[in-house]
Amino acid sequence: MNLIGQFLRARRELVDPEELGLEAGPRRRVPGLRREEVALLAGVSTDYYVRLEQGREKNPSAQVVDALARALRLDDDAITYLHDLAHPSAPRRKRTEQRERVSRHLVQLMDAWPRTPAVVLGRCLTVLAGNQLGRALFSGHPHSDDLVRLVFLDPSAREFYPDWERVALNTVGGLRAAAGLDPDDPLVIRTVGELSVKSPEFRKLWARHDIRQKTTETKRFHHRLVGDLVLHYESLTVNSAPGQQLVVYQADPGSRSEEALALLGSLTSA
Structure with a gap:
């Protein structure tokens, strides 16, 4: 599979020529930059760049x-991702699907945060585990345990995420980053295949090849039980389980969102 070529072509089609001082003009028949323009801007020959896109040159410096x-x-x-494509750390092997398991110690750690929503996400952004408040934050949806399908296949997603367009873009970019450089992962293949068939929005965004590492962000929610929430999250890599992420959400102290989280906790407590 020519991952470098797919990525380069997708990204050059997103660059506005006029932003680089290049004339768009009526004769331009391709979106974004032409191959020869990318080559000129990068200081390489057009022939070399064409070989990269076609997969005939696989190891650029x-x-x-x-x-x-x-x-x-x-x-x-995206720069980090492109470097990884050009210089993979090890040859890829054909993957067999493996069940993702969360350490019981990590579950115990999350349970010790009764007022802080926390979840563990798998490599395709499925919710593998969560504390009570973390589960409650995403409850009430057909796809509460799968954040990608929640965004793109759930009828209530645009109400739950007031900034749906930004969330959708970041979710697809996060899925690409989480999937990494293993296109043969059966779980990734099944997830991308299903969503590409069922969601035109996903299919369009996946073709952009955006990369978004899930690190930190402020996100708005509209919860069916407690209304509007503004939460800040931090995403932490689980070193003992490659591909897993611990995501912790917090509200500003004294804010209406902090009160809403407390109410959500009381409404969903056993």
């Missing part, structure tokens, strides 16, 4: 990757 990143105006996450 770090200097070439950085030059392409500048030409395509990639952000830090």
Whole structure:
């Protein structure tokens, strides 16, 4: 599979030529930049760049990757991803699907935070475990345990996420980042295949090849029980289980959202 070529083509089609001082003009028949324009901006020959996109050149140097990143105006996450594509740490092996398990000690840690929503996400952003408040935050939806399907397949998603467009873009970028460089992962194949068939919005965003590492962000929710919430989250890598992320949500002290979280906890307590 020509991952470098797919990524480069998708990203150059998103660059506005006029932002780089290039004339769009009526004769431009392709979206974004032409191959020769990327090559010129990166300081490489057009023939070399064409070979990269076609998969006939597979190992560009770090200097070439950085030059392409500048030409395509990639952000830090996308630059890291492109370097990983160009210089994978180890040969990929055919994967067999394995059940994702969460350490009981990690579950115990989350349970010790009764006023702080926390969940553990798998490599395809499924909710593998969560404390009581973390589960309650996403409860009441057909896909409460699957954040990608919640965004794209749940009829209530646009109400639950007031900033749905931004959430959708970041979710797809997060799925690409979480899936990493293993396109043969059966879980990734099944997830992307199903969503591409069922959701035109997902299919369009997946084709962009955006990369969004899930790190920290402020997100708005409209919960069916307690109304509007503004929460800040931190995403932490679970080193003992590669591919898993611990996501912890917090409200500003003294805010209406903090009161709403307390109410949600009381409403869902056993």
